[in-house]
Amino acid sequence: MNEKNLSSPLINETKAGEDCDDLTLLSEVEIKYKPEVKPKDRPRVTMAMEAYKLIKPFFEGCLYHHEEAWVMLLNTSCKVLGVARLSVGNQEHTIIDPRTTLQLMVKTNAVNLIIFHNHPSQSLAFSPEDIKITKNMMKACKLLNMNCLDHIIVGEDGYSSYSEEGY
Structure with a gap:
């Protein structure tokens, strides 16, 4: 790319030190101190929502057929380092092993992770096993100064988040 393509037309047309006499080339800016949309009415974008958008394509072939578990590995700034499939299960369950997950985190130098899995029934409710697995993973991560976010x-048509549900 050349530098000229990255500059705005106004900068390209005027030379350094020249005044711009044609004010029609300038954009008008309006500042409002009272926004029309109140903070409570603004759409709430959460980490879970963003993570769901990124990971959903990995579940395309299995959403209704069988359970799969995936992890998203993140650095200290919560930038995605990668995703990895943990396991492929059957209609009722899949395995999420803390040892395997922590091994992936250490190998990729990840500090944070998010666990994902699907329910072929399309129920978004957390089962008692899901809650137990999540608590165990959080404890295991804490031992190594890592975080299960x-x-x-x-x-x-959607997702259910352990942290947003307040478990």
Whole structure:
């Protein structure tokens, strides 16, 4: 790319030190001190929502057929380092092993992770086993100064987040 393509037209047309006499080339800016949309009415974008958008394509072939568990590995700034499939299960369950997950985190130098899995029934409710697995993963991560930020159940039309549900 050349530098000229990155500059705005106004900068390209005027030379350094010249005044711009044609004010029609300038944009008008309006500042409002009272926004029309109140903070409570603004759409709330959460980490879980953003993570769901990124991970959902990985579940395309299995959403209704069988359970799969995936992890998103993140650095200290919560930038995505990568995703990895932990396991492929059957209609009722899949395995999320803390040892395997922590091994992936250490190998990729990840500090944070988010666990994902689907329910072929499309129920977005956390089962008692899902809650137990998440608590165990959080404890295991804490031992190594790592964080399990969330566990998200992926569905066709939405998701359920462990952290947003307040478990």
